[in-house]
Amino acid sequence: MIKKTMCAIVAVAVLAACEVVPVQTEAQGGTTAVSQSYLAKLQQNQAVRRFVHVVEDVEPIAEQECRVRTRRINCNFWIVVDVRPDEPANAYQTLDKWGRPVIVFTLQMIKTAKNADELAFILGHEAAHHISGHIPRQKFNAMAGEVILAGIALLNGGDNAAVQTARRVGADYGARAYSKRYELEADALGTVITAKAGYDPIRGAEFFNRIPDPGDVFLGTHPPNAARIEIVQETAADF
Numbered sequence: 274m275i276k277k278t279m280c281a282i283v284a285v286a287v288l289a290a291c292e293v294v295p296v297q298t299e300a301q302g303g304t305t306a307v308s309q310s311y312l313a314k315l316q317q318n319q320a321v322r323r324f325v326h327v328v329e330d331v332e333p334i335a336e337q338e339c340r341v342r343t344r345r346i347n348c349n350f351w352i353v354v355d356v357r358p359d360e361p362a363n364a365y366q367t368l369d370k371w372g373r374p375v376i377v378f379t380l381q382m383i384k385t386a387k388n389a390d391e392l393a394f395i396l397g398h399e400a401a402h403h404i405s406g407h408i409p410r411q412k413f414n415a416m417a418g419e420v421i422l423a424g425i426a427l428l429n430g431g432d433n434a435a436v437q438t439a440r441r442v443g444a445d446y447g448a449r450a451y452s453k454r455y456e457l458e459a460d461a462l463g464t465v466i467t468a469k470a471g472y473d474p475i476r477g478a479e480f481f482n483r484i485p486d487p488g489d490v491f492l493g494t495h496p497p498n499a500a501r502i503e504i505v506q507e508t509a510a511d512f
């Protein structure tokens with residue numbers, strides 16, 4: 274299918290006549306010159322179009338899950354693409370200043386996803402962070418860690434500098450303490466959202482096989498990839 278598309282664009286590419294590379298065509302079985310930059314652009318456009326389809330399918334389901342599972346939070350997801358070409362493959366969830374959930378995908382993330390299931394799973398995972406209230410919970414944990422460690426420093430007769438250090442360390446500890454659990458929670462709920470939207474979460478989670486494994490590090494922010502794949506498989510089996 275892709276090769277046929279290449280045949281159709283050959284004429285345009287030859288006219289452009291820059292950075293030409295040989296491409297095997299299906300119809301003629303021969304070699305034809307096609308602009309490399311044109312192909313890259315075409316692949317990028319196809320990837321973006323695929324992403325738009327995924328957003329159209331997944332966002333309504335994520336919104337529905339959000340309304341069913343939460344009270345008084347903004348469920349109107351805003352999905353944006355960071356088009357800066359140098360930004361590495363990444364996706365994350367944040368809140369705008371009115372509390373609206375924003376999910377950001379970098380262009381590299383969209384381009385490096387192997388299929389629509391991976392994009393759907395990543396989108397479901399990020400939406401799940403919002404539905405599960407992970408940003409406010411993380412802030413609360415950081416605050417609690419800060420207060421506890423600063424309190425211990427004071428009890429131990431620490432001076433002002435010691436209390437400040439304890440506060441920083443405590444906030445960091447508090448924020449990280451639940452981080453891995455939140456990732457697994459988001460993987461589980463993300464699996465549900467992906468499946469309800471008509472995509473395959475197990476195929477989507479194969480994406481974990483291609484990213485560096487953080488391993489089981491104490492106070493690491495992300496769980497080992499194997500644990501993440503396992504929770505996706507378990508949730509998908511029960512679903």
Ligand SMILES: [Zn+2]
Pocket residue numbers: 398399402456459
């Ligand atoms: Zn996450």
